[in-house]
Amino acid sequence: MxxxxxxxxxxxxxxxxxxxxxxxxxxxxxxxxxxxxxxxxxxxxxLRTDEELATDIRLTVVDRLIPFFREAVKVTFTEGIAALTGQVGDSHLIGMAARLTHSVEGVVQVHCRLEAPTSQ
Incomplete structure (x- = not known):
């Protein structure tokens, strides 16, 4: 093989x-x-720790994709599941953040609970 x-x-x-x-x-x-x-x-x-994977997600996804809102986004990682919560400036970034997070090696599942302001 x-x-x-x-x-x-x-x-x-x-x-x-x-x-x-x-x-x-x-x-x-x-x-x-x-x-x-x-x-x-x-x-x-x-074999990376949950903390190492959360840091990797923050550096490779949040800090690059949502730099102006990075302080408003919380990243947690537990037993293969990444969770993103908080506010972003543009709703178009939410799906992209979820896909990029899922592509981080070691991530099995993503719970993306990011929100963007609604336009009035």
Whole structure:
């Protein structure tokens, strides 16, 4: 079993776990070996503490996407679930914040409770 270099973490971790594979080669379209991932390499993502993951979400999502409202947004992370609560200036940012949070490695589920002011 091998994977292409652009395979996602879930695409590689699940077969490794299901089949008890310790190392997985990554091969490009030409069949050239590009690297080998070990079971430990993949687990490192999930071995971060809840506090480390919350900090990662704050730095990579909130501080970049909502810099002017970052103090109004609370980020919590518990057992794979990220929660975003608070106020943002533009309702269009809410869905984007949820999607970006979900893309952070280690996040299994996102509860996005961000709100934007309603226009009158």
């Amino acid at each position: 091998s994977f292409r270099p652009d395979a996602t973490l879930p695409q590689t971790a699940r077969p490794m776990a299901d089949r008890h594979i310790k190392r997985l080669p990554f091969i490009d379209a030409d069949g050239t070996l590009k690297g080998i991932a070990s079971h430990a390499d993949l687990l490192k993502v999930f």
